[in-house]
Amino acid sequence: MSRLPRSASATAPASRPPAGLDGLDPSWSRLVDVPYGLGAHRASRTWHVLDNAEALAEVGAEPVGTILCVHGNPTWSYLWRRLVARTVETAVAGGPAWRVVAVDQLDMGFSERTGSPQTLARRVADLGDLTDALEVTGPVVTLGHDWGGVVSMGWAVDHPDRLAGLMLLNTAIHQPEGEKIPAPLRLTLARGVLGRATVGTTGFLDVTLGLAHPPLSPEVKAGFRAPYRQADRRGGIGGFVADIPVDDGHVSSPELDRIAEGLRGLTVPALMLWGPRDPIFSDRYLDDLVDRLPHADVHRFEGAGHLVAEDVDYAGAVLTWLGDRLPGGTAAVDAPARAATEARVATPVGTEEARVASPQDRPLWSYLDSLADSPATALVEMAPAGADGPRSISWSLLARRVHEIALGLRKHGVRPGDRVSLLVQPGADLTAVLYACVRLGAVVVVADAGLGVRGLTRAVRGAWPDHVIGQLPGLTAATALGWPGRKISTTTLSPVTARALGVEASLPEIAALGRRARGALAELPDAPTADAEAAILFTSGSTGPAKGVVYRHGQLTALRDALAEQYDVGPGTGLVAGFAPFSLLGPALGATSVTPDMDVTKPRTLTARAVAAATAAVDATVVFLSPAALTNVVATSDDLDDADHRALAGVETFLSAGAPVSEALLAAAGDLMPNATPHTPYGMTEGLLMTDVTLEGVRSAAADRGAAVAAGAPDAGGVCVGLPGATTTVRIVPLDDGGRASSAFTDAPGVTGEIVVSAPHVEDHYDRLWLTHRLSRLGSTAETRWHRTGDVGHLDAQGRLWVEGRLPHVITTSTGVLTPVASEQAVEARAAIARAAVVGVGPAGTQQVVVVAETVPPARRPGLASAALAASVRSAVRSASGRPVAAVLVVPQLPTDVRHNSKIDRTGLAAWATSVLSGGRMRRP
Numbered sequence: 001m002s003r004l005p006r007s008a009s010a011t012a013p014a015s016r017p018p019a020g021l022d023g024l025d026p027s028w029s030r031l032v033d034v035p036y037g038l039g040a041h042r043a044s045r046t047w048h049v050l051d052n053a054e055a056l057a058e059v060g061a062e063p064v065g066t067i068l069c070v071h072g073n074p075t076w077s078y079l080w081r082r083l084v085a086r087t088v089e090t091a092v093a094g095g096p097a098w099r100v101v102a103v104d105q106l107d108m109g110f111s112e113r114t115g116s117p118q119t120l121a122r123r124v125a126d127l128g129d130l131t132d133a134l135e136v137t138g139p140v141v142t143l144g145h146d147w148g149g150v151v152s153m154g155w156a157v158d159h160p161d162r163l164a165g166l167m168l169l170n171t172a173i174h175q176p177e178g179e180k181i182p183a184p185l186r187l188t189l190a191r192g193v194l195g196r197a198t199v200g201t202t203g204f205l206d207v208t209l210g211l212a213h214p215p216l217s218p219e220v221k222a223g224f225r226a227p228y229r230q231a232d233r234r235g236g237i238g239g240f241v242a243d244i245p246v247d248d249g250h251v252s253s254p255e256l257d258r259i260a261e262g263l264r265g266l267t268v269p270a271l272m273l274w275g276p277r278d279p280i281f282s283d284r285y286l287d288d289l290v291d292r293l294p295h296a297d298v299h300r301f302e303g304a305g306h307l308v309a310e311d312v313d314y315a316g317a318v319l320t321w322l323g324d325r326l327p328g329g330t331a332a333v334d335a336p337a338r339a340a341t342e343a344r345v346a347t348p349v350g351t352e353e354a355r356v357a358s359p360q361d362r363p364l365w366s367y368l369d370s371l372a373d374s375p376a377t378a379l380v381e382m383a384p385a386g387a388d389g390p391r392s393i394s395w396s397l398l399a400r401r402v403h404e405i406a407l408g409l410r411k412h413g414v415r416p417g418d419r420v421s422l423l424v425q426p427g428a429d430l431t432a433v434l435y436a437c438v439r440l441g442a443v444v445v446v447a448d449a450g451l452g453v454r455g456l457t458r459a460v461r462g463a464w465p466d467h468v469i470g471q472l473p474g475l476t477a478a479t480a481l482g483w484p485g486r487k488i489s490t491t492t493l494s495p496v497t498a499r500a501l502g503v504e505a506s507l508p509e510i511a512a513l514g515r516r517a518r519g520a521l522a523e524l525p526d527a528p529t530a531d532a533e534a535a536i537l538f539t540s541g542s543t544g545p546a547k548g549v550v551y552r553h554g555q556l557t558a559l560r561d562a563l564a565e566q567y568d569v570g571p572g573t574g575l576v577a578g579f580a581p582f583s584l585l586g587p588a589l590g591a592t593s594v595t596p597d598m599d600v601t602k603p604r605t606l607t608a609r610a611v612a613a614a615t616a617a618v619d620a621t622v623v624f625l626s627p628a629a630l631t632n633v634v635a636t637s638d639d640l641d642d643a644d645h646r647a648l649a650g651v652e653t654f655l656s657a658g659a660p661v662s663e664a665l666l667a668a669a670g671d672l673m674p675n676a677t678p679h680t681p682y683g684m685t686e687g688l689l690m691t692d693v694t695l696e697g698v699r700s701a702a703a704d705r706g707a708a709v710a711a712g713a714p715d716a717g718g719v720c721v722g723l724p725g726a727t728t729t730v731r732i733v734p735l736d737d738g739g740r741a742s743s744a745f746t747d748a749p750g751v752t753g754e755i756v757v758s759a760p761h762v763e764d765h766y767d768r769l770w771l772t773h774r775l776s777r778l779g780s781t782a783e784t785r786w787h788r789t790g791d792v793g794h795l796d797a798q799g800r801l802w803v804e805g806r807l808p809h810v811i812t813t814s815t816g817v818l819t820p821v822a823s824e825q826a827v828e829a830r831a832a833i834a835r836a837a838v839v840g841v842g843p844a845g846t847q848q849v850v851v852v853a854e855t856v857p858p859a860r861r862p863g864l865a866s867a868a869l870a871a872s873v874r875s876a877v878r879s880a881s882g883r884p885v886a887a888v889l890v891v892p893q894l895p896t897d898v899r900h901n902s903k904i905d906r907t908g909l910a911a912w913a914t915s916v917l918s919g920g921r922m923r924r925p
Helices: 053-058 077-092 120-133 147-158 183-189 194-200 203-209 218-228 235-242 253-263 283-292 314-325 335-344 366-370 395-412 428-440 449-463 472-480 495-501 507-520 553-567 580-589 608-618 627-635 642-649 663-672 695-710 770-776 821-828 867-881 906-917
Strands: 029-036 043-051 065-070 098-103 140-144 163-168 270-274 297-300 377-381 391-394 419-423 443-446 467-470 486-489 503-506 533-538 548-552 574-577 592-595 622-625 653-656 677-679 682-684 687-692 719-724 729-734 753-758 787-795 801-806 811-813 816-818 833-841 848-855 885-890
Touching (some): 029 120, 065 147, 077 218, 098 120, 120 253, 140 147, 147 163, 147 253, 163 314, 194 235, 203 218, 203 235, 253 283, 270 283, 283 297, 366 580, 377 395, 377 428, 377 608, 395 507, 419 428, 419 449, 428 443, 428 580, 467 472, 472 486, 503 507, 533 553, 548 553, 553 580, 553 687, 574 580, 592 608, 608 622, 608 642, 622 627, 653 663, 663 677, 677 695, 695 719, 729 787, 770 787, 821 833, 848 867
Parallel strands (some): 065 098, 140 163, 163 270, 270 297, 377 592, 574 592
Antiparallel strands (some): 029 043, 377 391, 682 687, 687 719, 753 787, 811 816
16 A cells, blocks of 8 residues: 655644635534543544534524534535534524534544544544533434444444434445455555545545536535645545555454444434445445344435435435434433334334234235146246247146245245345246245345336346346346346356356256255245235336335235226136236236237337237236337237137226326227227326226216316316225325425315325335335325325316326416326327327426427427417317417427336426527437
8 A cells, every 4th residue: 555645644733614615604613622541641632513503502492412423535524514504494493403513523624633543443432532522412313424424333333322313325334245345445545546646636535526416516616625725634535545444454444343233233213315326335335234224214316426415405304304203302312212213123114103014814926825736827928938939837837936946046045035136028937036036035126127228227226136037138237237136047058158247046056956955945934924025116217217116015915906806807817918017916816817929128019919819828808008008009900810809809808007098099999809898097106006997987087077167167187097996095185386286185076286095005115215205105194104196186076086197297387287188188189199298398487388299190300380280289278278388399209208108208308398499409309
C-alpha cells in the first residue's frame, strides 16, 4: 500500500464553517471539546457538529429524542443539512421535535486535525466520548452513510440502553469472503495511487461528488469542498480509505467483525434508504444488512446512487418513518414499546399487524398430492424444445418431478426463505421448478422477460436472489450483467459453457440428486405456513420501474380460490393461458393448462390458429388472453379452418384483462368462440381479479350510461369493469382540484377518484420499497387492508366500477381535473383513428389538452394532424369532456408497456408532446 504524503499527518484546530454555504444555517454550528484518556494522559479533542438544539429551544419545542448523524468519506456534516432544516420546520409546525446532532468526524470536515491515524475502533470510541460530552442520554436514533454508517452501527451496538432506532443510507458492514472490495476502492488503494488520489489532489473528492443523480449544483459542490481545499486539510480522507479492512489481517478487521455480529442482536426499529446506482455499495451489501436486521424497513430509490442524501428527499422519508415507528421517540425507555418492537423482528416487513404462523388447509400443491397417481394430463407444451410437436405431462409425472426437484434443491443448499429467481419460459420446466420451490418454502422471484435486459437487471438486482434457475439466454445475461445468485441451468450444459457461466448444476442433476436423496431424506421439511413469503412477482413497468410484489402463501391460495369460484375452474377444466401467470396457476386449480405457441415477451405474436391448436390440445373450456394478444388473434382469424372453429366452439368462458378491453374487441372474440361468455376482469399484479364484467354487462352498462346522460346526468366516461368479486371491496378516494387523491373513502356513485380495493388475495407488500408500500396502504385499518391502485375511476348507481385512467395521467386544466379515457374513447370512435392518447402539456393547474393518435392507415412519420382530422378530434374531445384541444399530433405507433403491449405510455407522450410543441425535433416518441 502506498504511503500517505506528509500533509496527511498535519494538525490543525477545529473551526466553524465559513458563512454563505448553500443550505447551511451558521447558527447550527457548534464546537465541542471532548476529553479522552486518563490521569497524566488526559487530553481533549475539539469536534465540529451541527446541532439544532438551540433552534428547537427558541420555538419552545421539547425534543422527543436525538438523531445522531454520522457522515462518511469524503463528506462532512453538510450532508445532513436538509434533515436539520426539516426537523426545525416540523417542530415549528407543531410536529415531533427531533434534536439532530450531525458530527464532523475527527480529521474530517471542520473538526480538529489530530495528525494521528484513526482506526475504526478508535472512531467508534470517539463517537461515544462525544455523545457523553454532549450528555446525549437517549432515546437516540442513529443515521449513518458510507463508512459513517459503520461507525454509527458501532455506536448503536455499544449503547443499547440509549438506542431507539437505527437508520442507514448506502453503506456496508461485511465484505463477502472470497469477493474483492469494490473496484473504485481497489483502484484508490493501489500502490502509488492512495496518497495522490485522496490527499495530494482532490481526485477522490471530485469523483465522489460526481456520483450524484442529477449532478450537484456548483453551490452544493462548493459546500462539500469547503473543509478540504488544501492538501493539509485532506489527510483524513486518505486515512479513511487506508483504514478499509481489505483482509482479515487489517487492524480494523476485528472491529468490523464485532459490529457486524453485534447487529444481529439489535431489535430496535431499523430503516435502510438505498441508492441502487452506487458503484461502491451495491445491493449485495444491502442484502447482507437485511440478513442481519431482517425486521428492517427498506426502500430502494431507483435512479439514486451513492449520494442518496442528495439524490432524493431522504429527510422526508426519515421523518415519515420516525412518525410511524417512533412517534414519541420513546422506544428506548418505554418497556411496552420495546416489547412490541422486539416482536417485529419475527414479523415480516411491510405488514401492518403481527402475524400468527398458521398451517395451510389446502396449499398450492394440494392437487399435485391428490392426483400424484393420476395418468391424466396436467399440462401441455405446444412447442417444447427439441420436439416436433406438443408434449403432454401427466399429473403423476409432474408430481414426481416436483418432489424430486424439491428434494434435490434442498440437498443443493436451497433453504426455506431463500430467494430463487426463475429465468425460464412458461412450460413444464418452469411449472415444476416453481412448485418445487414453493413446496420447499423458498421464495420464487418471477420477472417477465418482456421487461427487457435493463428492466430484468433492475428487478433481479433489486430482489437479490440467493439462487438463479434459468435457460441458457437468461444465464448468459445473468453472467454478463453480474446478476446475483448461485446458478442452475434447466438443461445439461457442456463443461466449458457451465464454467463460463458459473453454473453449478443442471436441473436434471438436481432431479437425480432428489431421487438419490429420497432414502435419506424421506420427506421434505414441514410445509411453509400461510404467512410465509411465497413469491415476488414483478409488475409490468408500464408506469415506472417494475416493482416487486410480495405474496405470501395464504394470499396465493386466496387468489386460486377466487379464480376457481369466479369462473368455475377446477379438475377437468382445460385452461388456455396466453398470459404466463395463469398458466402457472393451472396445477394449483387442478386444471389442465396449456400456453399457446407464442413469444411470451411479445403478446402480439399470438395468432388465432395458435389459440385454436392450444384449445384443441386440452379440450379447453376456459381461455385467457391479454388485450394485445387478443387484438392479433382477431386480426388473424381469417386463417382458421373448420377444425379450428370446432375447437374454439368448445370454449365456455373467455377472459381478457391487463388493460382496458373495448366492447368491439370483446364482441369480435365472442364471434370466434360463439359458445363462450366473454369476460374482462379488472386487476393488477398487486391484486388479480378485483372485479368482473361480461360482454352483456358491458353493453348493459353502456345503455344505462347513455340513458343517464340523456336525462341530464354528468358523464364521467371510462371503461366499465363490472362488479367487485365475492371477497373484494372497492372504494373511491375523491380527487381535489390539483388531481391529488384525498384521504376519505366513498362508495357514492359518480365520484371520480383513486380506486382502492381490499381482498384476501391482495399482495402483502412491495419488496424493499417501504415508502411505496406505505403510500399504497394509506387509509388501512386494523380491520381492513386497503390497496391504493393508482387507477382513477368511479362507481355507478349499480355499484359497477368504471376505470378512467391512471392517477399520474390526470390532466389539471384551469377548469378542473380531466381524466383521459372518456376523451380517448370519443376520439377512437372516429373512423380515421386506431388508438389515441389524451395528455396534458404545461404547468399543473393550467395544463392544455393534447391528443396523440395512431391513424388508419398509419402515419409514416410523426407530425401535426391534417386540418380535417384535427377538427374531427377536437369535436370529439369537446363533446366528451367540454375541453378545448390545443394540438393534435399523429404518430406511426403509440409507445406501450413491454408486458401487455397495450398500456399506452401517457407520461412519456406528454413529455414528447411538450418537447415538440416547444420547438424540439419531431422524432418518434
